[in-house]
Amino acid sequence: MSKAISVEHLSYSYPGVDDTPGVAVFEDISLTVEDGSFVAVLGSNGCGKSTLAKQFNAILLPCGGKVYICGMDTSDEERLIAVRRSVGMVFQNPDNQIVANVVEEDVAFGPENLGVASPVIRQRVDNALRQVGMYEYREHAPHLLSGGQKQRVAIAGIIAMEPKCIVLDEPTAMLDPQGRKEVMDTILALNAQKGITVVLITHHMDEAAMAQRVVVLSNGRIAADGTPAEVFSQVDLLHSIRLASPETVELCYELNRKGFSLPLDKLSVEECAQALYDAIKA
Amino acid sequence: MTPFLQVKNLQHIYSTGTPFEHVALEDVSFSVERGEFIGIIGHTGSGKSTLVQHLNGLLKPTAGSVILDGKDIWSDKALTRQCRFKVGLVFQYPEYQLFEETVYKDIAFGPKNMGLDNAEIDRRVRKAAGFVGISEQQLESSPFDLSGGQKRRVAIAGVIAMEPEILILDEPTAGLDPESREEILQNIDAYRKAQNATVMMVSHSMSDVARITQRLLVMNGSHLVMDGTPAEIFNRAQELTDMGLDIPEVTRVFLRLRQMGMDVPNVYTVSDAAQVLFSMKGGRIDA
Amino acid sequence: MLKDITLGQYFPGNSPIHRLDPRTKLIWLIGYIVALFTAGNWASYLVVFLFLAFVVALSTIPLKSILTGLKPLVFILIFTGVLNVFFTTGEKPLIAFGVIRIYREGIIRAVFMMARIFMLICGTFLLTYTTSPISLTDGLESLLSPLKKLRLPVHELSMMMCIALRFIPTLIEETDKIMSAQKARGADFESGKLMQRVKALIPILVPLFISAFRRADELATAMECRCYQGGDGRTKMKLLRYKLLDFKAFLLLVVLICAVILLRVFGL
Numbered sequence: 001m002s003k004a005i006s007v008e009h010l011s012y013s014y015p016g017v018d019d020t021p022g023v024a025v026f027e028d029i030s031l032t033v034e035d036g037s038f039v040a041v042l043g044s045n046g047c048g049k050s051t052l053a054k055q056f057n058a059i060l061l062p063c064g065g066k067v068y069i070c071g072m073d074t075s076d077e078e079r080l081i082a083v084r085r086s087v088g089m090v091f092q093n094p095d096n097q098i099v100a101n102v103v104e105e106d107v108a109f110g111p112e113n114l115g116v117a118s119p120v121i122r123q124r125v126d127n128a129l130r131q132v133g134m135y136e137y138r139e140h141a142p143h144l145l146s147g148g149q150k151q152r153v154a155i156a157g158i159i160a161m162e163p164k165c166i167v168l169d170e171p172t173a174m175l176d177p178q179g180r181k182e183v184m185d186t187i188l189a190l191n192a193q194k195g196i197t198v199v200l201i202t203h204h205m206d207e208a209a210m211a212q213r214v215v216v217l218s219n220g221r222i223a224a225d226g227t228p229a230e231v232f233s234q235v236d237l238l239h240s241i242r243l244a245s246p247e248t249v250e251l252c253y254e255l256n257r258k259g260f261s262l263p264l265d266k267l268s269v270e271e272c273a274q275a276l277y278d279a280i281k282a
Numbered sequence: 283m284t285p286f287l288q289v290k291n292l293q294h295i296y297s298t299g300t301p302f303e304h305v306a307l308e309d310v311s312f313s314v315e316r317g318e319f320i321g322i323i324g325h326t327g328s329g330k331s332t333l334v335q336h337l338n339g340l341l342k343p344t345a346g347s348v349i350l351d352g353k354d355i356w357s358d359k360a361l362t363r364q365c366r367f368k369v370g371l372v373f374q375y376p377e378y379q380l381f382e383e384t385v386y387k388d389i390a391f392g393p394k395n396m397g398l399d400n401a402e403i404d405r406r407v408r409k410a411a412g413f414v415g416i417s418e419q420q421l422e423s424s425p426f427d428l429s430g431g432q433k434r435r436v437a438i439a440g441v442i443a444m445e446p447e448i449l450i451l452d453e454p455t456a457g458l459d460p461e462s463r464e465e466i467l468q469n470i471d472a473y474r475k476a477q478n479a480t481v482m483m484v485s486h487s488m489s490d491v492a493r494i495t496q497r498l499l500v501m502n503g504s505h506l507v508m509d510g511t512p513a514e515i516f517n518r519a520q521e522l523t524d525m526g527l528d529i530p531e532v533t534r535v536f537l538r539l540r541q542m543g544m545d546v547p548n549v550y551t552v553s554d555a556a557q558v559l560f561s562m563k564g565g566r567i568d569a
Numbered sequence: 570m571l572k573d574i575t576l577g578q579y580f581p582g583n584s585p586i587h588r589l590d591p592r593t594k595l596i597w598l599i600g601y602i603v604a605l606f607t608a609g610n611w612a613s614y615l616v617v618f619l620f621l622a623f624v625v626a627l628s629t630i631p632l633k634s635i636l637t638g639l640k641p642l643v644f645i646l647i648f649t650g651v652l653n654v655f656f657t658t659g660e661k662p663l664i665a666f667g668v669i670r671i672y673r674e675g676i677i678r679a680v681f682m683m684a685r686i687f688m689l690i691c692g693t694f695l696l697t698y699t700t701s702p703i704s705l706t707d708g709l710e711s712l713l714s715p716l717k718k719l720r721l722p723v724h725e726l727s728m729m730m731c732i733a734l735r736f737i738p739t740l741i742e743e744t745d746k747i748m749s750a751q752k753a754r755g756a757d758f759e760s761g762k763l764m765q766r767v768k769a770l771i772p773i774l775v776p777l778f779i780s781a782f783r784r785a786d787e788l789a790t791a792m793e794c795r796c797y798q799g800g801d802g803r804t805k806m807k808l809l810r811y812k813l814l815d816f817k818a819f820l821l822l823v824v825l826i827c828a829v830i831l832l833r834v835f836g837l
Contacts, residue, residue, distance in 0.1 A: 045431060242459075243460065251559075280544065
């Protein structure tokens with residue numbers, strides 16, 4: 001399997017102001033993301049997860065080590081556009097990434113920048129809007145849409161560029177539960193149906209639980225890495241870095257402290273209920 | 283005895299007489315006592331933000347009244363302004379209203395507008411900073427140098443410093459990580475206990491409100507549809523789901539257990555859930 | 570509330586006016602203004618007015634929306650009217666009251682001027698109501714593109730305009746929010762002397778500027794991520810092409826201008 005993203009011994013510090021030393025975010029981080037996978041990067045505020053996301057798109061460049069996107073070195077200036085074509089970014093605040101005041105015009109912005117021929121842009125824009133379920137809104141003004149809808153427009157704007165990989169930096173942080181669900185459903189569908197590699201940066205456990213793989217960042221280091229079940233069953237570790245597991249696991253963990261011996265890898269409500277049922281009836 | 287704050291048949295229609303006319307609140311009535319901690323839940327567009335802006339006189343009802351301490355807040359202009367100080371309102375993402383050069387000055391903005399003397403302002407600023415865990419040292423720094431979570435605290439302190447008898451917060455924890463969320467909720471509760479103040483918190487996060495409040499108001503389609511203790515409200519968990527609200531995961535686990543034929547009550551916090559299951563096992567486990 | 574301002578807003582639709590090429594509409598607006606300022610008598614005003622009414626009818630924009638949009642400009646209209654009534658001199662005053670003399674010519678002139686401004690505003694509104702800001706900027710960019718040879722940054726200017734238009738509603742909403750939030754902290758914007766009122770704006774302006782800068786910064790990053798590198802090598806989803814409808818519109822414009830000139834020359 002080829003690697004969509006490959007990070008090798010990355011170190012990065014924010015440059016200091018004047019003569020003060022910079023703030024180190026990462027010292028030595030290595031990570032690979034397989035083609036077509038769905039990886040969640042989890043961490044509390046200030047753990048460096050947004051900084052990491054910006055490395056994937058060459059907005060920030062490594063101070064040491066390398067970041068490769070589909071085999072291309074992000075610090076190679078000549079490949080800059082190629083890197084950005086391969087990895088699309090969606091940010092937290094949907095308002096601040098929508099450029100145009102008509103939905104379809106905004107989705108067209110990326111392909112237009114790439115110099116795609118007009119009829120092809122039209123096709124890509126329509127497809128992208130259908131993919132995120134916003135086709136009926138193509139002539140609307142973005143500022144009148146709900147948060148979830150705006151964020152889906154932003155995602156459409158990225159997929160119209162036909163990237164191999166999408167990196168989403170806390171795309172649901174400013175949304176209500178309805179909007180969060182819309183965005184998560186869209187992301188899952190993109191990954192499952194179009195095979196787009198997804199890197200989702202989040203601090204919501206339940207969102208991370210939907211991924212195939214969860215990487216936990218803490219203080220610029222990878223604290224845990226594995227399937228959601230593997231990662232979330234390490235409740236003590238997560239607590240020690242001020243994170244929590246989904247409530248289903250937390251409940252089993254709490255009961256185990258009271259003497260139960262429940263498995264800690266039952267993330268879904270159904271599985272958890274079944275495990276509890278079995279334990280009580282036993 | 284008249285209740286501390288009373289909302290009577292409140293109605294609000296935006297842009298009356300234009301094509302954009304929109305009913306945001308319809309026939310909302312409830313009353314609130316001192317010291318209560320109340321959660322207001324409902325999905326976007328259910329009218330909850332409109333509701334809270336009526337409680338401190340920022341919006342004028344198109345019908346109905348808001349009665350604070352027995353007096354209609356719109357009966358007299360001075361009373362409306364007074365009400366702004368008695369009922370403190372913290373908006374969503376309050377860190378976006380910070381504007382002063384130092385944290386101290388920003389927190390002092392509210393008390394200054396109240397016309398207090400400098401000694402009193404100083405006392406209040408320091409006390410408010412204490413409630414939200416802002417250190418003396420940070421008081422002299424620029425609010426724009428702080429982290430997101432700290433900015434939020436400073437903004438909340440700016441309202442707390444007015445020592446409102448009712449503190450209303452619109453989504454105070456939105457966009458914060460779990461740990462900062464918990465701390466801010468604790469800060470707010472500490473203020474409530476110390477001042478015997480009423481706190482009303484608008485939130486999407488059902489597990490937050492369920493855990494910390496004693497009473498919940500549920501808004502749906504511009505109406506107040508439920509009013510009760512969290513236990514009472516979560517007894518109607520299915521109705522909440524039908525309204526498109528997110529119920530806590532443990533509540534869903536327990537709903538599922540009931541479907542499977544187990545006789546379990548409704549729960550909404552992990553510790554309650556654990557307690558229930560523990561006692562079902564006879565409170566005694568052989569490890 | 571600030572939100573209710575409809576000035577410069579776009580009403581999506583599919584009328585013949587909406588379908589016109591934005592360049593046609595821009596040239597039309599210029600031609601229309603020329604006609605309006607050439608018009609000098611009742612008949613020519615009537616012709617221009619009839620044209621305006623015709624275009625409004627075609628546009629399917631409700632008359633009410635156009636009139637609501639005019640509200641903030643009523644003051645200018647009245648001011649112009651009053652100015653003309655009082656400061657135009659003629660042969661025989663209709664009313665003489667101290668230094669104030671009102672002449673018949675003054676009233677006629679005031680009516681003309683008000684009609685002219687009214688029609689000017691309506692025409693401009695019609696353009697912004699029926700043309701999405703994007704196609705408007707596209708049209709402007711295309712019309713101004715000969716200036717690129719003079720090294721004028723035409724693409725950059727039109728991009729800036731487009732982004733400005735995109736963010737106006739967002740910033741208005743934000744201003745509303747900040748105002749409410751500061752009011753909740755007891756800020757008073759409605760009383761006090763001028764200096765106090767100006768000072769009272771600081772708690773609104775500072776957060777607004779900070780937020781605008783933050784937005785600009787984030788937008789710039791987002792645009793960079795979407796491979797924006799300026800106007801070179803950029804294509805467009807919607808190509809501007811003159812259609813039959815546009816030629817009809819140009820023909821109509823020529824008719825309008827000729828009619829007004831003829832009416833003026835022959836003084837009918």
